[in-house]
Amino acid sequence: MDLSICKSSISWEIRDEGGVQRGVEDILVALRTCGIDVPGATHERITDRDGPDRLRLWLPRAATATSAEELFDGS
Template sequence: MAVDTSFYTSFMSEEIRDEGRAEGRAEGRAEGQATGQAEGLLLVLQARGIALTDETREKITTCTDPQLLQQWLQRAATATSAEEVFTEE
């Protein structure tokens, strides 16, 4: 019994694979952006002498929301404590 594999070489199959690749690249860029922002935030806090607990460090490194990380990074530029960085307004 022969298996019909024509779908895997069809235009529609190529289109589906292309969409998957594009989604994967977008997700990779977003993850990279979040990782870079988290590293930048940690660097700013360290340079400013703001001590972090392990819990706070984990909160930063596991955050995947680039907008939230950007907000924290902006606050870190003028904050005098970690609490000021993460306080909800």
């Protein structure tokens, strides 16, 4: 069986995009679980997918935020 696709750059891009999508979903779930409304502009900013580093910064904030805007404080 040819597994060369698993080593290709396309394969890594797909994996990276999947990880970013999961990060976005985790942030949205954390905010909603805390009872925080996620208005359209905030939702768009989160889903713009600034990259995994930004999402790793935002996730802990989402778990302790009292408003959606707190997610972006200092970022």
